[in-house]
Amino acid sequence: MSPTRRWIMLASSLVAAMTTTCATAGVAYVIPVLHSDHGMPLSKAATLAAIPTIGLTLTIIAWGAALDRFGERRVLLISLGITAAGTVAAMIVAETGAGFASLAIPLLISGLGSGAANGASGRIVVGWFPPHQRGTAMGVRQMAQPLAIGVCALTMPVFAERLGLATAFAVPVVVTVIGVIAVAVAVVDPPLPPASAAVSAANPYRRRSFLQRVHAVSVLLVIPQSLMWTFVPAWLIVGHHWSALSAGVLVTVTQVAGALGRILVGRISDVVGSRMRPIRVIAATAAVLTGGLALADWLDSPVAAGVMVLASISTVADNGLAFTAIAEFAGPSWSGRSLGVQNTAQYVTTAATTPLIGRLIESAGYPAAFAIAALGPLIALPLVPRDAGAPGTDASDPSDA
Template sequence: MTQALAPAYDVGAARRWAMLAASTLAQAATAVMIHGPAFLIPALHATGLSLAEAGLVAAAPTVGVMLTLVAWGAVADRRGERFALLTGLAATAAAGLGAALSDGTALLAVTLFLAGAAAASTNAAGGRVVVGWFPAGRRGLAMGIRQMAQPAGVGIAAISIAVVADRSGPHAAIWVPTIACALAAVVVALVVVDPPRPARTDPAATANPYRRDSYLARIHGVSVLLVVPQFLVWTFALVWLVQERDWSPAAAGAVVAVAQVAGALGRIAVGHLSDVVGGRMRPLRWVSVAAAITMALLGLAAAADLAIAVLLVVVATLVTVADNGLAFTAVAERAGPFWSGRALGVQNTAQFLAASAVPPVAGLAVTHAGYAATFALAALFPLVAVPLVPVREERELA
């Protein structure tokens, strides 16, 4: 396993774990800002917007994120992780304040777009803080913990924003992520210190890692392929349970919530496994194989209308999200301290673009072929990913 980001040991273990907690808090707070507006759709629809118009408002922060991930990565590479985190969180809180105080739908959409653009800062900078301070034998576990932030943020948003929006309106609900980002900025200011870096005069440290070999590009490709079954299950599991198995929305929602918790815990477990085996790519290949098998079994069980299909949905949710922390850790380790921000930005941008295409394309597939066939077809994507995982190249770099 590459040691491109060797940690310094002039901070104690308690401080490292405190910085992990701060990074996780920052990621969770911005996740509420990015994904929370989706839970405004019912309230926005009640104000007279069509579902399509409400959906555009809800998508505004996601668009902002996609457009600025690489730029924020460049800021972290140039100015440091602490600067990027503080600037991004402060700007996110300011844009959130503007959204909460805005008058009208158009201004709400614009300010949410700006909030998402600022919130992208935590994706690149927060990951580098974890990888930069933790020793190689703990990075997988640490990054797995940090990657819990996204499902945690979605869960917090589902519980809080929907309730506040229903009671007090969509603008009032934006106070939730705004306050969360402001508090996260304070914690980051108190706790986070930039990881050490070699001198910029070192050509090996500043060289473009994409020109060395295809290692990073292959990880990006694998991650994009694994996004397809992940977002297929995330998007359509609840609808499938309600429409195909006649479950109530409440019961289906409970299963989805349990699956999200399982997925979050799975990220930690797989991260720790990568520390134990001394590499990220072998577990990433195992996850790819498991995702292909699980999605194929889910398709067969759904076609046969077997009760075990419900359990397989939970397993599929767990397996298809387990790669995220592994890929993030490997990208940051390989890219090095002067390129990890941009590399993680590319990683996230590719995943966001692929994820945005899944719902409409999968919707067409479900319409014409049914849920069972769509689940089974999704198994092809992780199957293609298996030989692309650069296991041998990681061994050569170690």
């Protein structure tokens, strides 16, 4: 496999993963229109936004097991096909002007189908890239989430406001179709190394608590991340009276910066030979900046939007490092399932906290929500484990302290 082919494959995997984010997070970007034009309460709109995530959560471990068993190419094509069906149906239902329940069904279907794309790439990164490039490669792959958020933020609020909900829901459809083409053209499953097959077949969760602690840390760090993704557009448009276009541009710029930040921290982890030490720094930074955003918004400070940008960048920086560490530790026979567990834990947290945060904002305001979210990374700090060993190797140190 030539270096050029590796990176083309990784780029195709990135595009495929963008479909998951568009299918599950895109609804958040029509919340302002649902709230202001259709009279939907913020808590109910937030519940609707969480429905695709619920579907994703229900199937993501099963998709991970399928990835481990059958490889990424075939499973991704099936997964993306289901996602495409759900997103097309959501667009059609939105065009007919049907109610909450009717729109919830296709959104659930798109979420059910999107799990493989979100959990894929662990085997591609570990199988096709050498250890000293894996942090960088996974950082590139993890650009999918912020880039997809940027695409949705730049298009869906404006489309919903000016052209209607159906046009806004066309955005996930287009991204999913592009993802199907990218996978069909470029993705090749890496071979399972014979020497590692017997070792990697053993359940990595029984060796030590490394994976469990990484999952726990990621769950706590996803709380402010999901808050930023879901409610910042409404915070800007409804709370601070920004136009949909200006809010979309700011969110898009923020997400692009967050995507580049994932590559940077991935490269740093390759250079310093550690995935966990950078995560500690990220957790501390996210706690400070999210807490600072709560204070700035409470004071109605003009710098609140700038603090939001920095806080958003910090809250997405850890994902690639956690994914890389999990894939390396779990091995090629368990990476799909382990990343499925990782994503399930994060999406369960997102699905559970999104409606609660919506109610908190309605009752106490955005500053209180930002302050509560800042506690997540603060609690995560002491839970970050030691590295499992040198990047690309299995752990031999029995201590997690």
